[in-house]
Amino acid sequence: MNPCQFDGARRGFFKKSAAVAALYLTPSVLVKTFAADTVVPMPIAKEKLKFILNGKPVALEIDARTTMLNLLREQIGYTGTKKGCEMGQCGACTIHVNGKRLKSCTQLALNHQNNQITTIEGLAKGDQLHPMQAAFLKNDAFQCGYCTSGQIMSAVACVREGKATSRASIQAYMDTNICRCGAYQNIVDAIVEVAKSGAKI
Amino acid sequence: MNNINLHKNNTNSYKVNFEDERVDGADKVTGKAKYAAEYNLPNMAYAVFVTSTIAKGTIKNIDTAKALASPGVLDVIYYANCPSVPGYLTNAAERPKNVFEWRGHKVLYDNQVRFFGQPIALIVADSLENANAAIRLVRAEYESQAFETNFDKVRKDPTKLKGTVAYKRGTENAFKTAAAFIEAEYTIPAEVHLPMELFATIAFWEGEDKVTLYDKTQGPKSTQSTVVRTFGLPEKNVRVIAENVGGGFGSGLRSWANVPAALIAAKKLNRPVKLVLTRPQMFSLVGYRPQSWQKIGIGADASGRFVGITHEAISGTSRYEDFREGIVNVSKFLYACDNVDTKYSMLPLDVSTPVWMRGPGEATGSYGLEAAIDELSYQLKMDPIALRLKNFTTVNPENKLPFSDINLKDCYAYGQEKIGWKNRPTVPGTLKENGWLIGYGMANGVFGAGKGSASVRALLNKEGKLTLECAVSDMGPGTTTSMTKIAAAAMQMPIEKIKFKLGDSDLPPGPSQGGSGTTSTVGSAVDLACTTLKQNIIKLAIQYAPAFANLKSEALEVKNEMVLVIADPNIKIAIVDVLQLTPDKQIDLTIASSGKTAEQLKFTSNSFSSHYVKVAVNPKDGTIKILQVVTTGDAGKIISPKTARSQMIGGVVGGIGMALTEQLEMDHVSGQIINASFGAYHVPLHSQIPPTDVWFVDKPDVNMNSIGAKGIGEIALIGFAAAVANAVYNATGKRVRDLPITPAKLGFKS
Numbered sequence: 011m012n013p014c015q016f017d018g019a020r021r022g023f024f025k026k027s028a029a030v031a032a033l034y035l036t037p038s039v040l041v042k043t044f045a046a047d048t049v050v051p052m053p054i055a056k057e058k059l060k061f062i063l064n065g066k067p068v069a070l071e072i073d074a075r076t077t078m079l080n081l082l083r084e085q086i087g088y089t090g091t092k093k094g095c096e097m098g099q100c101g102a103c104t105i106h107v108n109g110k111r112l113k114s115c116t117q118l119a120l121n122h123q124n125n126q127i128t129t130i131e132g133l134a135k136g137d138q139l140h141p142m143q144a145a146f147l148k149n150d151a152f153q154c155g156y157c158t159s160g161q162i163m164s165a166v167a168c169v170r171e172g173k174a175t176s177r178a179s180i181q182a183y184m185d186t187n188i189c190r191c192g193a194y195q196n197i198v199d200a201i202v203e204v205a206k207s208g209a210k211i
Numbered sequence: 212m213n214n215i216n217l218h219k220n221n222t223n224s225y226k227v228n229f230e231d232e233r234v235d236g237a238d239k240v241t242g243k244a245k246y247a248a249e250y251n252l253p254n255m256a257y258a259v260f261v262t263s264t265i266a267k268g269t270i271k272n273i274d275t276a277k278a279l280a281s282p283g284v285l286d287v288i289y290y291a292n293c294p295s296v297p298g299y300l301t302n303a304a305e306r307p308k309n310v311f312e313w314r315g316h317k318v319l320y321d322n323q324v325r326f327f328g329q330p331i332a333l334i335v336a337d338s339l340e341n342a343n344a345a346i347r348l349v350r351a352e353y354e355s356q357a358f359e360t361n362f363d364k365v366r367k368d369p370t371k372l373k374g375t376v377a378y379k380r381g382t383e384n385a386f387k388t389a390a391a392f393i394e395a396e397y398t399i400p401a402e403v404h405l406p407m408e409l410f411a412t413i414a415f416w417e418g419e420d421k422v423t424l425y426d427k428t429q430g431p432k433s434t435q436s437t438v439v440r441t442f443g444l445p446e447k448n449v450r451v452i453a454e455n456v457g458g459g460f461g462s463g464l465r466s467w468a469n470v471p472a473a474l475i476a477a478k479k480l481n482r483p484v485k486l487v488l489t490r491p492q493m494f495s496l497v498g499y500r501p502q503s504w505q506k507i508g509i510g511a512d513a514s515g516r517f518v519g520i521t522h523e524a525i526s527g528t529s530r531y532e533d534f535r536e537g538i539v540n541v542s543k544f545l546y547a548c549d550n551v552d553t554k555y556s557m558l559p560l561d562v563s564t565p566v567w568m569r570g571p572g573e574a575t576g577s578y579g580l581e582a583a584i585d586e587l588s589y590q591l592k593m594d595p596i597a598l599r600l601k602n603f604t605t606v607n608p609e610n611k612l613p614f615s616d617i618n619l620k621d622c623y624a625y626g627q628e629k630i631g632w633k634n635r636p637t638v639p640g641t642l643k644e645n646g647w648l649i650g651y652g653m654a655n656g657v658f659g660a661g662k663g664s665a666s667v668r669a670l671l672n673k674e675g676k677l678t679l680e681c682a683v684s685d686m687g688p689g690t691t692t693s694m695t696k697i698a699a700a701a702m703q704m705p706i707e708k709i710k711f712k713l714g715d716s717d718l719p720p721g722p723s724q725g726g727s728g729t730t731s732t733v734g735s736a737v738d739l740a741c742t743t744l745k746q747n748i749i750k751l752a753i754q755y756a757p758a759f760a761n762l763k764s765e766a767l768e769v770k771n772e773m774v775l776v777i778a779d780p781n782i783k784i785a786i787v788d789v790l791q792l793t794p795d796k797q798i799d800l801t802i803a804s805s806g807k808t809a810e811q812l813k814f815t816s817n818s819f820s821s822h823y824v825k826v827a828v829n830p831k832d833g834t835i836k837i838l839q840v841v842t843t844g845d846a847g848k849i850i851s852p853k854t855a856r857s858q859m860i861g862g863v864v865g866g867i868g869m870a871l872t873e874q875l876e877m878d879h880v881s882g883q884i885i886n887a888s889f890g891a892y893h894v895p896l897h898s899q900i901p902p903t904d905v906w907f908v909d910k911p912d913v914n915m916n917s918i919g920a921k922g923i924g925e926i927a928l929i930g931f932a933a934a935v936a937n938a939v940y941n942a943t944g945k946r947v948r949d950l951p952i953t954p955a956k957l958g959f960k961s
Contacts, residue, residue, distance in 0.1 A: 052282070053282040054282060054340070054341075073338060073340045073341075075340045075343075075344070076340055080339055080340070083248075083249070084251070084338075084339055087251060088242075089242070089245065089246075089248075089249035090241070090242015090243070091242070092246075092407070092408070092457075093248070093409060093487070094407045094408075094409070094490070094889075095490040095888065095889055096489065096490065097490065097888055097889070097890065099490075099888060099889035099890045100407065100490075100889050102407055129242070130241065130242035131241070131242050133241070134225065134241055137225060138225075139225050139237070139240065139241070143225075143240040143241060144240075146236075146240045147227065147228075147232045147233070147236045147237065147240055148228070148231075148232060150232070150233065150236075150853045150854060150856070150857045152236075152239055152240070152687075153458070153687030153688065153689070153854075153857055153858070153861060154406065154407065154408070154455075154456060154457045154458040154459075154686055154687030155238075155239030155240075155244050155455060155457065155687070156246060156406070156407040156408040156457025156458060157407045158239050158240060159242045162240060178898070180897075181897040181898040181900070182897075182898055184897040185896045185897050185898050187897070188407065188889060188894060188896065189407070189864075190404075190405055190406055190407050190458050190460070190894060191407075191458055191687050191857075191861045191864075192860055192861035192862070192863065192864025192865060192895070192900075193857060193860070193861065194860075194864060194895075194896075194897045194900040195860050195900055195902070195903055196857060196860070197897070198897065
């Protein structure tokens with residue numbers, strides 16, 4: 011009994027499996043391919059990781075290969091940090107590490123022992139939006155919202171690092187963050203507004 | 212400012228200005244908004260594709276043993292062990308009743324490779340790390356076959372073309388008899404949608420024939436229908452959830468390999484499975500704008516009146532599936548012209564299937580037509596706007612129906628004033644600012660304005676709060692916001708008391724979000740639901756409120772959450788008080804809104820745009836900078852000005868990519884895409900975007916629908932690339948007819 015039988019498809023399934031066995035699983039082919047590299051990865055031991063996430067201590071055991079992005083999204087359940095490319099090219103996964111922005115998709119989580127990590131979930135204070143979040147809302151600095159977390163994390167860093175001195179300098183700093191909906195102009199407007207307000211961020 | 216809790220599972224309440232901001236905006240700026248891949252179900256497994264490393268051929272064998280022995284790997288599914296999907300059967304007689312054949316590539320079905328990067332196996336593991344680690348352990352042996360991926364090479368061979376459709380009114384090739392004419396070829400490479408959200412499906416079989424999917428789709432009902440028809444399931448047993456969609460631009464208008472693959476794996480392993488594509492896979496597995504070639508002949512008499520337009524086009528498709536584009540359509544109707552002939556064909560190649568990309572064929576065709584008109588204007592020594600005005604028409608010359616409304620003249624007036632058209636050099640290449648060559652260009656866009664059918668449920672509860680529901684999706688334009696605004700206007704009640712729910716196939720049926728049709732279609736349905744709701748409220752007031760007992764419904768109106776007597780507004784009762792008097796204490800109704808009425812069909816409806824661009828070109832190295840953009844839209848009443856403006860600036864950004872940077876590149880020796888990353892395929896970035904001024908005519912199109920609104924998603928982009936191309940010509944005197952326009956194509960060495 012095959013667990014994957016779909017209703018009404020029984021005839022097709024049996025017919026197909028017979029054909030497959032006859033055509034493709036010939037012994038010569040099997041021998042040939044099995045003669046290749048026989049190395050199979052060993053089970054990966056779990057490693058201990060401790061860090062501060064949005065002000066709260068986190069301690070867990072993780073697969074050493076886990077990126078900070080996948081740790082946040084798949085294991086901790088903080089899906090506000092987005093996966094857009096996993097190559098450090100789009101900026102959707104931008105977080106703050108010890109106050110500096112970083113693309114979490116290129117970071118092995120284990121490299122962040124005892125670090126202070128801030129994600130988009132950590133910006134608002136209670137029911138008070140962070141000034142940059144409020145400015146993004148007011149200036150409609152997004153459409154689909156998928157790059158928005160990364161844009162906001164970069165935008166906060168932009169103002170903090172004193173790079174929000176002109177539209178051109180903001181644009182240059184923010185070139186790390188792609189927005190395919192094309193909200194760029196409104197994003198810069200939001201950053202200019204926060205920078206001008208002098209709000210402590 | 213209203214203090215409203217927007218979060219179902221959150222105690223925080225952020226301040227959102229509902230009158231001015233996106234009603235669901237707080238979720239998006241705080242990271243609370245959930246997209247398809249962001250649900251974690253108990254015992255969920257992770258799936259990743261293994262993809263082909265040849266463009267065409269037969270898989271002789273797949274060695275999965277090492278992958279299966281790798282830690283955490285639960286299964287490797289491929290053609291030899293893949294359960295049969297009813298809709299995969301090609302022979303209709305073998306398929307169960309009500310099952311339709313899967314359209315396009317049947318993933319994991321057979322041992323044929325049809326394009327480079329095609330999924331050939333699916334690894335399922337207990338963690339994403341374990342799944343990814345096993346990819347390199349799967350080895351396939353192929354028998355390669357000769358293939359063709361080179362559009363430019365093959366398109367000249369007429370025997371390779373298929374699906375040719377021709378159109379003619381008046382005389383063929385009449386442009387050649389005109390006092391002035393041009394004939395030129397225009398080419399556009401394949402471009403890729405690349406929404407920021409990766410395509411993802413989570414499939415969860417809740418029972419033998421009952422499944423729930425979290426899917427990145429522009430149409431929850433469309434995905435539901437695809438699954439129902441492919442897997443032979445009862446419609447009520449298939450639920451598709453797409454609460455938030457991280458961009459789409461057309462790529463989410465159909466289901467791709469991720470949907471059946473996740474369903475197959477979840478069924479085979481009897482546990483929920485999450486399948487997320489990688490960014491490189493986003494270039495080959497979820498569609499793209501096909502490469503195209505166009506030849507346009509256009510001629511005019513000495514006064515500028517068009518004598519003839521001949522428009523021929525070819526666009527690419529896959530070998531296994533037809534995909535047609537409306538490239539030549541715009542030439543048939545945007546301008547007055549008695550003699551028009553067009554021809555369109557597809558060119559099948561050994562690549563994956565393309566799909567509609569923002570503006571679809573019209574964006575491709577408008578680039579050619581609007582550039583050709585610009586070229587003609589120089590021949591005639593006539594201003595390009597004056598030339599368009601000369602051929603302005605209020606009647607669609609193709610179907611002879613009047614446009615329901617057309618205000619392009621207002622767009623011309625605004626655009627040329629704001630861009631500084633008077634500074635445009637009539638002789639190209641003669642204006643300089645700060646050592647850079649300066650040019651001005653404009654072009655128009657047009658797209659059909661449809662109205663389809665949709666159902667909306669309206670639930671007015673005893674607190675007087677209104678919930679509206681429809682199974683449409685919102686990939687970014689702000690549908691939730693515009694629908695809420697339409698309801699607030701129709702009910703004349705505060706916007707914060709209204710909630711619009713979408714993104715779930717269990718809601719009343721609605722359209723896919725595409726073709727600029729959501730606001731017209733769903734907005735009309737929301738308007739109808741509210742009209743019906745008001746009638747019901749009035750009926751209940753007459754029936755249950757003693758003060759209204761003897762009044763006729765025509766004498767009453769609903770306004771400011773009250774029922775009142777029109778002749779004497781002092782006689783009134785709060786809606787919540789009416790509901791208190793009724794047995795149900797609430798009103799729950801569902802309406803179905805249909806397509807255009809007979810009256811509306813007496814017109815042809817379109818949205819129009821007109822784009823204005825000022826560019827600077829560095830005479831030393833050919834660097835192109837867009838200095839300023841003015842974009843204007845004629846799309847009826849603008850329901851939500853702030854989000855509409857965002858859509859228009861988004862179209863400009865997309866248009867800049869189309870004009871200057873975007874190009875899918877293939878290596879025709881191996882048949883593979885060689886720039887499948889954001890690092891190599893260049894979408895526009897922050898620093899490439901100039902100040903953009905957006906303006907709308909904002910006049911209700913009363914012949915279109917009850918709300919007077921038409922779509923803007925497509926017209927925001929359509930024509931924009933031509934405006935850039937025309938400006939670059941005006942700056943340099945060099946006409947590049949092959950997008951994207953690069954310094955090299957302008958004759959500069961890189």
